Structure formats: C-alpha cells, structure tokens
Amino acid sequence: AQKVTQAQTEISVVEKEDVTLDCVYETxxxxxxxxxxxxxxxxxLVFLIRRNSFDEQNEISxxxxxxxxxxxxxxxxxxxxxxxxxxxxxxxxLSEDNTNAGKSTFGxxxxxxxxx
Amino acid sequence: DVKVTQSSRYLVxxxxxxxxxxxxxxxxHENMFWYRQDPGLGLRLIxxxxxxxxxxKGDIPEGYSVSREKKERFSLILESASTNQTSxxxxxxxxxxxxxxxxxxxxxxxxxxx
Numbered sequence: 194a195q196k197v198t199q200a201q202t203e204i205s206v207v208e209k210e211d212v213t214l215d216c217v218y219e220t221x222x223x224x225x226x227x228x229x230x231x232x233x234x235x236x237x238l239v240f241l242i243r244r245n246s247f248d249e250q251n252e253i254s255x256x257x258x259x260x261x262x263x264x265x266x267x268x269x270x271x272x273x274x275x276x277x278x279x280x281x282x283x284x285x286x287l288s289e290d291n292t293n294a295g296k297s298t299f300g301x302x303x304x305x306x307x308x309x
Numbered sequence: 310d311v312k313v314t315q316s317s318r319y320l321v322x323x324x325x326x327x328x329x330x331x332x333x334x335x336x337x338h339e340n341m342f343w344y345r346q347d348p349g350l351g352l353r354l355i356x357x358x359x360x361x362x363x364x365x366k367g368d369i370p371e372g373y374s375v376s377r378e379k380k381e382r383f384s385l386i387l388e389s390a391s392t393n394q395t396s397x398x399x400x401x402x403x404x405x406x407x408x409x410x411x412x413x414x415x416x417x418x419x420x421x422x423x
Contacts, residue, residue: 237414248325295357
C-alpha cells in the first residue's frame, strides 16, 4: 500500500524567510509519480509540479524548488524568500498509475502561514 | 482556461436527505474523481470513473454512490445524508496519462449535514 507523510502540520514564517515543506512517501512500485499541490483559501487545489520515479533531477521554478531523493523516499519543497501570497495548504501526493494520475494518495497537508 | 466546476460552494442538508453534488469539466478528460477533505486526514478518494458509465470504488465509498452519464459530468450522491458526512468535497479530473498526469480540481463544496 502506498502512503504519503507530511510530518509538518503547520508552519509559520515571516515574509522573506526560506521555508522547506517535507514529504516522505512509501510505495512498492518502481514506477510512480509524485506531485505537489497548493490549496489557497479559495479552496481549489492547484498543481505545482510532477516528478516521475525515473527523474531525480531537482527542479527550480522561480522561488520554488523541489528536491527528490529516492534513497530517502523524500520529495521536499522549498520556497525561497516567502511572500504572504504563499500562505496556503500544501499537499504532496503519490500516484502509481500513469494513466490515472488523479487517483493519488495524498498527505495530510502542511498549512503554511507567511506573516508580513 | 481549463475548468472543473462544482455546482455549489456551500450546502446545508438535513440528516436522511438524498444529496447530489455535481461536477462538470470542460477538458474532455476521461478520468474524474471525488475526494473528501477533512482536517488532519488530507484528501481521501471516494469514487472515480475512467469512462462514461464506468465507476470504481476508492478508499471510502461507504454511504456514497456516483453517476457518470456523460463524459463531462460526474455526480456524487449521498443516498441518506448523515452528520459524519459533513465535509469538504473536491471533484477532480485528469487526462490520459503521459505528460498529462496531473489532476485538475474544482473549488470544492462544503457540505454541512444537520
């Protein structure tokens, strides 16, 4: 069975601080996909990134970066120079089904609050 | 702009009522999903559908059913609403896979059963 653990329930930082959201996963499959989604107060989950299990390259997108390490089964997300607009709930998710990636196992989410 | 639209943002229903939550997507996606979101429990999959008239149980299907008569529409049905079904319900859709493997979510329906 697959499992996603986001150990940090809530994080609070001051604007311009860097913050890392942790994600640890469990799966017996060798092929799988990892995702991060953002849920702002409006409620709609927004896709941020997808990684497949064969691509361990780290990725940077503006102030966002992701560190995927298969050796530790982790897929951590770092926001550099955080802003108030980054305040949201962030979900890490795992899918073992390439043709049906909406069928994912989600972590419990990390609520990030960025204070001005 | 791609869209998954849920018919209601907020609903209040009485115990025992039959409740319909509607979801429509305009991306011609084969796959559609209903999740339930509760504090501390993340998102849990209730049902999903990979084609018209097809449905599969997710992790917590008890007390729910679904209907998919058209590709763009996926309905979640609470046959007899109970207070423990008070929750946020999220509909999602996803494409055929490959490069299109992320899910697109609706804005959610916050259901209160009294």
